[in-house]
Amino acid sequence: MRVIIVGAGLVGSTLATYISRAGYDVAIIDSNSQQLSLISEKMDILTVEGNGVNPSILERAGIRDASILIAATPSDEVNIVICGLARMMGVSRRFARIRNEELANNLSAEELETLGVSQVIQPEAAVSERILQYLDTPGVRDSANFHGDELYMRALDIRDNMPIAGISLSRVREMVPGATFLVVAVIRDGEGLIPMGNFVLEPGDTAYVVFHRDQLETFFRLSGASKQNVSKVIISGDTLLAQKLCSACEARGIDQIIWLIQDENFGYRAEKHLRYTELISGNCTETDVLREVQAGRADFYISVSDETEENIMSALLARTMGARETIAISNESRFNDLFQSIGISHVISPRLITAQQIMHEVRTNQFHFVQRLGSTDLDALELVVGEGSETVDKALEEIWKIVKAKFLVAMIVRGEDIFIPTGKSIIKSGDEMILISKSKNKNILKKLFKAD
Numbered sequence: 001m002r003v004i005i006v007g008a009g010l011v012g013s014t015l016a017t018y019i020s021r022a023g024y025d026v027a028i029i030d031s032n033s034q035q036l037s038l039i040s041e042k043m044d045i046l047t048v049e050g051n052g053v054n055p056s057i058l059e060r061a062g063i064r065d066a067s068i069l070i071a072a073t074p075s076d077e078v079n080i081v082i083c084g085l086a087r088m089m090g091v092s093r094r095f096a097r098i099r100n101e102e103l104a105n106n107l108s109a110e111e112l113e114t115l116g117v118s119q120v121i122q123p124e125a126a127v128s129e130r131i132l133q134y135l136d137t138p139g140v141r142d143s144a145n146f147h148g149d150e151l152y153m154r155a156l157d158i159r160d161n162m163p164i165a166g167i168s169l170s171r172v173r174e175m176v177p178g179a180t181f182l183v184v185a186v187i188r189d190g191e192g193l194i195p196m197g198n199f200v201l202e203p204g205d206t207a208y209v210v211f212h213r214d215q216l217e218t219f220f221r222l223s224g225a226s227k228q229n230v231s232k233v234i235i236s237g238d239t240l241l242a243q244k245l246c247s248a249c250e251a252r253g254i255d256q257i258i259w260l261i262q263d264e265n266f267g268y269r270a271e272k273h274l275r276y277t278e279l280i281s282g283n284c285t286e287t288d289v290l291r292e293v294q295a296g297r298a299d300f301y302i303s304v305s306d307e308t309e310e311n312i313m314s315a316l317l318a319r320t321m322g323a324r325e326t327i328a329i330s331n332e333s334r335f336n337d338l339f340q341s342i343g344i345s346h347v348i349s350p351r352l353i354t355a356q357q358i359m360h361e362v363r364t365n366q367f368h369f370v371q372r373l374g375s376t377d378l379d380a381l382e383l384v385v386g387e388g389s390e391t392v393d394k395a396l397e398e399i400w401k402i403v404k405a406k407f408l409v410a411m412i413v414r415g416e417d418i419f420i421p422t423g424k425s426i427i428k429s430g431d432e433m434i435l436i437s438k439s440k441n442k443n444i445l446k447k448l449f450k451a452d
Contacts, residue, residue, distance in 0.1 A: 001024055005026065007030060007072035015355045030049065055089070080115050101122075101240075124239075126353050127304075134325070140155055151213070159203055164207075175222065182210045186207050192438070235258070237304040246277040259274075260280055290318060312328050326344050327347075356370065370434065377439045379438075381436075382434055384430065386450030407436060411434040412427075412431050414428060414430075433449075
């Protein structure tokens with residue numbers, strides 16, 4: 001199947017990597033020849049230099065044979081026009097990156113389809129959701145939500161004083177009878193491990209835990225702390241993402257929200273969409289400005305400008321002053337581990353989150369990548385159990401013997417039911433599952449579950 005991507009920027013190039021690795025035939029269009037050359041050096045895909053609104057350029061990319069087009073240029077209007085052309089040229093699914101919330105949210109699906117857009121991609125919305133997960137569960141190392149936010153996965157650093165430290169996972173489940181709570185992965189000394197029931201959590205481990213959202217208090221109780229209230233948040237950056245975060249914090253009833261801006265005109269335009277957020281003009285990398293807003297007393301300091309260097313510097317300064325948790329946006333994903341190692345609580349890559357979101361939407365098979373767990377070789381994967389799979393009508397503990405426990409099922413969706421399984425759980429054809437496995441085992445699992 002052919003997929004055409006228009007726009008070879010951060011999002012487009014990352015998407016090309018993901019989609020080509022998934023086995024699709026990919027073509028990417030951009031007017032920047034240098035950017036296309038860099039992509040050609042890394043991937044064996046078709047690159048076409050030119051303007052994506054030119055039908056002849058789309059023809060050169062093979063649009064007549066394409067099933068999916070993704071318009072990911074910086075311009076909302078250009079992306080919509082490209083989708084309209086793609087519709088006229090027979091492409092069945094057309095995705096447009098649209099940052100304008102009024103345009104994206106006020107048009108119905110039918111109206112967007114009339115313009116040629118099958119589905120809207122909103123990077124700011126996806127990144128905002130990830131940041132808000134950390135605000136909803138302070139103190140965690142990593143985060144993901146599944147199935148319409150019904151199920152949470154959170155990574156927790158194990159400390160000596162935690163109730164779950166030094167005991168086996170089977171005992172942990174006994175501590176919360178009836179609760180939907182499962183440790184699905186552990187990072188120990190940098191290595192990703194898939195734990196079984198006799199695995200003992202040790203101080204220094206990072207444990208990935210899956211639980212229903214109504215079990216949030218149980219999660220905090222097992223970590224040895226009650227839910228920490230978030231009463232002060234500082235957000236810096238003259239961006240749409242910053243505005244969205246301020247609105248979301250207001251909706252959560254956070255007592256004090258401060259938005260640091262440098263472009264006062266941008267701030268004044270955005271202020272009409274906010275109720276009580278305090279806008280303060282100043283450079284977020286200057287210590288005097290951070291002292292003025294008392295950054296050291298912030299529960300969260302979140303830096304979301306378009307400049308990675310500014311975000312990292314600002315978050316580090318806030319952390320030094322005493323901010324409880326810091327979050328920084330980074331477009332240099334290869335340095336994210338380094339940034340976190342020097343004191344930033346969470347470093348988020350918008351292009352990776354956006355690419356993962358789009359991959360979830362464009363998938364046409366029953367097996368796909370969801371998220372990498374930390375810096376390990378463990379992946380969260382999503383699949384649908386196919387007819388004819390040898391796993392159908394077998395218990396998970398029996399299937400583990402077949403593949404020598406190379407995976408762990410974190411969640412099963414069966415019709416209207418969502419549940420966290422045990423070893424006794426029986427697999428059925430059509431089950432939708434989130435499972436944890438080492439990256440190298442993907443083909444084994446695809447074959448085992450007939451998830452083609």
